Amino acid sequence: MSKVAPPYTLFFSISDSKQRAEVRHTNAADFSSAWQTLTADIHQAVWQAKMNPCWLRIDWVTRRSSTTLANLHEILSDTKPGYFRYGLALDQDCKIAFLEQELNGNAMLYEGNCIDHAALNKRNFRSYCQRRFGDQVELDFADERNVVLLSTEGLFCESHKEPVYLSGAGPNTGRRIINNLNAKLITQLIENASSYLGRQLTSSGHFHSGWYPCFDLEIEGHNNLRHASCAHAMIEAWEVSKDPALQAVIERALNVLTSDLIQTIQLKTGETAAFLVESNSEIKLGGNALSLLALVKYSEAMGVRAYADLMEQLAKGIEFMQNQASGQFCHVLDYPSLNIKKQRLSIQYDSEAALGLIRLYSWDKNPRWLTMVEKALEYFIATEQWRTHDHRLSYCLNELTKYRPKEKYYQLGIRNFANHLGFVENCKTTFPALLELMMSAEKMISHLHSQGLFQELLDQVDLEHFYHVLAKRADHLLNGYFWPESAMFFKNPEKITGSFFIRHKAFRLRADEVEQYLSGLIAYRDFILDQTLQKPACIDNPPQTEKANHIDNIMFSTS
Incomplete structure (x- = not known):
């Protein structure tokens, strides 16, 4: 904790987890005066809000x-939305002051998806300022202001738990300090996020x-x-938790997937094909691929x-969408005519299709699917598809090389990530697919190393740098997690706590993005367990200071 010189500016934020935090702050020449003033203010705020608090956050200006304001506009114009990390x-005199989390939780520096940088939202600013400070x-x-x-x-305090210190600088600003991202902690995050996804399944069985x-x-x-992709991620999570409630949700989701x-x-050949059909009567290659992945994963897990x-x-159905001469896939068909609607839509569909097929081959050993995958890979190699750095291509290659350990497939896998490490290391956003890319790459590196295969390919990778980037990327995913100390500043904290967000999209919570975080962390957990690095979770809790000594009095006497 940094030493702070007077005057002291101190914030209290308090919530019952069901409504947005009430925030109060004060300035004083000595810490005790600031504390006493805020204690009285927060008691009044809790009484007015009819709140039974369970979360208390204390922030002090360092x-x-x-x-x-003109210069602030310039700063914001050069800052990604959500990435202004200051109060x-x-x-x-700091009489009218806001925490960074207040600014974010009330979209005070967000002007919509059409603007690619932070910007002062005057309407939201006025609305929250009126709520906080009155008319x-x-x-x-x-x-010139x-x-x-x-x-x-x-410092963040939760009822009946030890206080945790919050980071004060860098990308971790405002969330709890984690010194050891271990398997126990990751398991907790996986269980929380998969539970969130389960709650997103409606009574109709749709997400x-x-x-x-x-x-x-x-x-x-x-x-x-x-x-389909959410169902797949929940099955992966069930393999970690074995939670019967999650299994029940999975089966409801799969019932809708397979029945509706x-x-x-x-087909004209007389064979029966199946297709995932969107509400606009489109058949997307990726839809078939992800449905296949979900059902194979369920069949294996259960x-x-x-x-x-x-x-x-x-x-x-995927075979129908593949040119059997070139190996190329078409991406969108019309239903029910099966006429081609779009030859190309998303490059990711290609690797998703190949991955679905090779996973099915691993399950049923039908050589028909393996032949299709090899045709697709020849097309991927010819078109240098490694330039997409798609993690599912790496996953596919890891499966394929179990049966076809050819150098050209390993080379494709190495190229898929080797020249991308700089971007992965320095990417400011959490971008969860990057951890999946690193985890699939690590499996290939580990396999090549243990089998003594094609060692010259490993020479293309700085392995020390690779593992540094992998750990850094995993740690960075914690900055996309809704810890309670962050969730408390949003409108419905209870709903979002334990989920994952996309910061630069107004902290958007989209089901398929949550499942990307899940899949990456599940793979990283497997990696940690394989490395036998199972140490107790360590959250940095320095000895109590003058600030911490007063906490219990506030937490449990405001109801």
Whole structure:
């Protein structure tokens, strides 16, 4: 914890997990005065909100940087949405001041998806300022107005748990300090996020698409492809938790997938093929691929053959969409005519299709699927598909080389990530697919190393740097997790705690993005367990200070 010189600026934020946090702050020449003032203020706020609090967050300002509103606009224009990592005071005395988390939770620096940088949202600013300070504050946004950027450190307290210190700098700003991302902690995150996904399954058996949590607004529309991918991630998570409640949700989701969303058609050859059909009557290659992946994973995890015929029909649907001479896939068909609607749509569909087929081959050993995969790989090699750095291509190659350990396949796998490490290391966003790319790459590296195969390919990779980047990327995913100390500033904290968000999209919670976080962390957990690095989770809890000694009095005497 940094030493802080007077005057002290101190914030208390308190929530019952069901409503947005009430925040109060004060400035004082000595810490005790600041604490006493805020204790009285927060008691009053809790009484007015009729709140039974369970979360208390304490933040103190460690550094101030004065500037003008005009200069702040320039700073924001060069900052990704959601990535302004400072609090903000609208006056030199910090009488009107906000934490970074208040700014984010109320979309005060977000002007919509059409603007690719942070920007001051005057309407949201005025609305929250009125809630926080009342009608007596008049806001003007003149360029010459002086404002103060605030750096803070903090402490978060949850009922009946040890307080945790909050990071005060860098990409981890504002969330708890984690010194050891171990298997126990990752398992907890997996269980929490998969439970969140389970809660997104409606009574009809369809998933909510997602939420914009600042104001608890639902993302409109349904995507059947995402339904399949979410089911797959939940099955992966069930293999970790063995939670019977999660299994029940999975089976409901698969029942809708197989009974309502997938349709069968008799082809001119006389064979029956199956296709995942979207609500707009489109058949997407990726939909078939992800449905196949989900059903194979379920069959493996549960040891059942109930979907064997349907999986074969889905594979035949993928075969219908492949040019058997070139190996190329077409991406979108019209249903029920099966006419080509779009030859190309998403490059990821190609590797998803190949991965689905090779996973099915691993399950049923039908050489028909292996032949299709090899044809697809010849096309991928010819078109240098490694330039997409798609993690599912790496997953596919790891499966394929179990049966066809050819150098050209390993070379494709190495190229898929080797020149991408700089981007993976320095990417500011959490971008969960990057961890999946690193985990699939690690499996290939480990296999080549243990089998003594094609060692010259390993020479193309700086292995020390690779493993550094892998660990850094896994740690960075924690910055996309809704810890309670972050969720408490949004409209419906209880709904979103334990899920994963996309910061630069207004902290968007979309089901298919949550499942990407899940899949990456599940793979990383497997890696940690393989390395036998099972140490107790370590959250940095320094000895209590003057600040921490007063916490229990606030937490348990405000109800």
